[in-house]
Amino acid sequence: MRTLKYAILGLINRHDMTGYDITKEFSQGLSNFWNAKHSQIYPELKKLTDEGLVSFEIVIAGDVLEKKLYSITEKGQHELKKWLLRDDPIEPTPKDKFRLRMYFSDEISHAQQVALLHQQLEKRLVKHSFLEEHFKTYIKRPNAGSAAFGDYIVLEGALLRESAYIQWIRKVLGYLETERATARQALKTEP
């Protein structure tokens, strides 16, 4: 598998980067579909170097600070392109703790179910509006041949994904409300 390998290769292929730069990328744009900590990135960079897929040049920042600026090799570019064209089988559905909770939520009270859903909804709405703000900064859609096109489409994909999540939560909240209302009605007409 080693997907991290290709994520890093793809980033360095865009332009030369340090491990620190790569780490930052994973906490920004890339975070919409991949993530990694620096403790995973530095060892992977070493491995890629050993495999001849990237190479680095030491650059001095300030007076003494040594940065390792990585570039992709021809071999690395070749492997990246090969990976990009692979038609992998669909991945298992991603894990989701909140859905797991909702799956077992018949164990908690109606009020608690509603509270959980509202808390989650709030967080999802915040996330959605962050994505939307970012998306709005694009004056126009970038050309498909440009790296910015990748940025653009995955951002839009993230927006659609969050919207679907929000839609789902609201639907479930609707179910819970309807049921409560029906129960109240039953109490009234048949006391």
Add this chain to the structure above:
Amino acid sequence: MRTLKYAILGLINRHDMTGYDITKEFSQGLSNFWNAKHSQIYPELKKLTDEGLVSFEIVIAGDVLEKKLYSITEKGQHELKKWLLRDDPIEPTPKDKFRLRMYFSDEISHAQQVALLHQQLEKRLVKHSFLEEHFKTYIKRPNAGSAAFGDYIVLEGALLRESAYIQWIRKVLGYLETERATARQALKTEP
């Protein structure tokens, strides 16, 4: 974290189960938001037993086959309920190899981009229709106090998620087509 712990606890809480039964669950309904192999499940069951959260009884199937039928303990039920009520911070966006590929897709040709998207679309449509078939088997929405309600809502959530994915792929395909059309037009009018 140990989310698997709660997934298993939740399952056994619904009714007594063997490790084999749990494994099957993970390849069915649960697969819409969690998964685990039996090589992870059996050791976890042992751990839960040691912690006094579950206990088992040996049942003989056929002539000699020993099954371990697990039940949840009071302590286990208590821990499960506590976990269900936890308001965890939102999780990092799930990893997605296909989105990663699309992110770097400016490295491949227009035709290759389109091919990748079509292959993915095809698989997503198949998955969507499976989910839809399953969803249709519900005559009516189960009551929110029942375990079936959990099954129902996560299935609907999975449907919404797949729909959003499909919508995204179609949107990107649309972008690529438009751009190609515009390029053709430019060639025609200004040869």
Add this chain to the structure above:
DNA sequence: TTTATACATGTCAATATTTACATGTATAAA
């Protein structure tokens, strides 16, 4: 009665990932 498939339970090695530990520089603001 053979044979295929589902049932049933485990371990082990390798890989992937997280969290904590560890250290130091550069730069801008107070």
Add this chain to the structure above:
DNA sequence: TTTATACATGTAAATATTGACATGTATAAA
């Protein structure tokens, strides 16, 4: 000039997960 924050690079231990190895029974169909 102190101080906070970002820059910069690593390692180690613990946990999570996968894939391969390992073994055997039950059941229904051919």
